Amino acid sequence: MFKTIADPADCEVRSVIRFLNTNNVKQAEIHRQLVEIYGENVMTDGMVRKWVRQFSDGRTNGHDEARNGRPVVNDGLVAKVNEKIRENRQFTIRMLCDEFPLISKTVLHENFTNRLNYRSDDDAENGVQQWLSSLVASFFEEGKDNLVSRYEKCLNNGGNYVEK
Secondary structure, eight states, X not given: OOOOOOSOOHHHHHHHHHHHHHTTOOHHHHHHHHHHHHOTXXXXXXXXXXXXXXXXXXXXXXSOOXXXXXXXXXXXXXXXXXXXXXXXXXXXXXXXXXXXXXXXXXXXXXXXXXXXXXXXXXXXXXXXXXXXXXXXXXXXXXXXXXXXXXXXXHHHTTTOSSOO
C-alpha cells in the first residue's frame, strides 16, 4: 500500500496527469492511480479526461488560466447544455460540471433547472399532461375510429392482424 498525500495543489495533480499521459497511460488508469495516492476526492474521472485531452492537444501548463469573474450564462451556453442533456437523458449536474468545468455546480443547477425546466419526474409528468390536454379531440376520435377497423380486421383474419 502506498502512502497517501493529503491536499495536493491542483497544478501538482495536473502535472502527474501530464506525466502519465506522456507515458501513454490510459485515462482510467491515471484516475485510478490519482485516487490511490491522493484519495477519493482528488479529481473526477471526467476532469482527468478533460486534462488528458488538453495535454494531448498540446497544452503544457498545468496551472489555472487567468479568468475574469464568473462566467456569463447566456442563451448559447443554455443551448449547449440542453443539447448535452438531450444526447444523454441520464445526465446529472455532476456530469454537466465535468463537461462545463468553468461553471460552478450551483450556477448550473440554479440556471438550468429554472431556464430549461429540468426539475423532476413530477414536472415531466405535468408537462405530458398539459400536452395531452392541448391536443384536439379529433385526434383522439381518429385514433378510436382506427381501433375499431383494426379490431374488425383482426377478427376477420382469425385473430391475426397481419395478413400472411
